[in-house]
Amino acid sequence: MKLIALIFFLTYTSIVLGKEVEVPKTIYVPVFKDPGDVDIEIGPILIDETPVTNKEFLKFVKKNPQFARSKILRLYADNNYLSHWISDTLLKKNEQELPVTYVSWFIARKYCAAQGKRLPTIAEWEVASDAQNPTFNDKILNWYAKPGSDLRKVGAEPGNKFGVKDAHGLIWEWVDNFSETIMSGDSRGGSSTDSLFCGGASLKAKDPRLYATFMRFAFRSSLNAKYSLPNLGFRCVKDKGVVK
């Protein structure tokens, strides 16, 4: 009886609260280093198993109506914010379990903070997604080659070695310190695509693994905190052992 109660409790919490998986203490070796950069120790952290869904984000918006599509300050999000929803608080039925997209960095941060969590750092995301694992190369590059592919439900595919799901091949994800990615000397010089192509030409990446990482860094360097994009979502993390 106790066992049944426990199983029920575990299932219930994982469905209602969203499941987290642990990423142990790891040394992250940055692929692109600025002068003065060193390896970074991350973790242990608990990271959301899957990206935040439309349904979960809707709950947050209902609790915090100032973040609804019609109320949001332009300072926090551009006018594409949640533009795929039917209205402020209405979703298409088949969108419930899709990862939430069209969300800005500001509001993704506020969502995580409301759960007692935060956005992952670049180092944490790169480690947790096991992005350097060569077995993901084809998958990553194939997906990067097809911008705007259709979204699918989160959690449909098996997780990586940490149990993290959907890190590659579903959406891009916000990281807290995306603005650290400064691809050209002055990131504000020229449009984002300029700096992307200049960087691409100068890097001359021959290693496809490096190329996939480069694509992510180029993408992050093109972002602005207000951007709300069709294929950009997020997940949250918290430090392990920290109760807020």
Add this chain to the structure above:
Amino acid sequence: MNLILILTVIFSQAFSAHHEHGGETKAASPLPGSSIFQLKSEWTNQKGGKIKLTDLQGSPHLVVMLYTRCETACPLIVADLKKVAEDAGAAPGKIEVSIFSLDSFRESAESLSAFAAKRKLPPFWGLFTSDANSVAELAASLGVRYKRLPNGDFIHSNVIYFLNKNGEIVTQKEGIGSPRVEFIKNIKKNI
């Protein structure tokens, strides 16, 4: 019938907007939605005084973000900012000048005040420091990109922003030593 329905919706939304008092929205405020002054963060100035970004509304501002321990680019950007301030006619109440520190770890009222003295900054200029979260949000709102290195130094974009009295970014000057003429012209058009 449809018209009545639409009007009802419009009125009810206008009505509810007036009654909104969520932590983040300021429906009663005249500030535009894109105003930097909508940020709620609190900052400490070089005299140890506390200000909120909202307190800055009412005057146009020249704004830069840097850190005072910086020994390479920052003296140059401050020199640039002095020239811009002079050409634009910065003065108390007319165009204010505000420097926000990127270094939430090591900056203090004392280090700001020492920097102001060392760089001989006009006394009406404001220098401000705050916590990492407030710095991140202000930088993100302005579009300043920065990275803290393990030795405590920062890599950051060197941009001078001009905000109108409502806190909207009107124009910006990118890079150290870039031509001032166009920037000053834009400022004067928008005072």
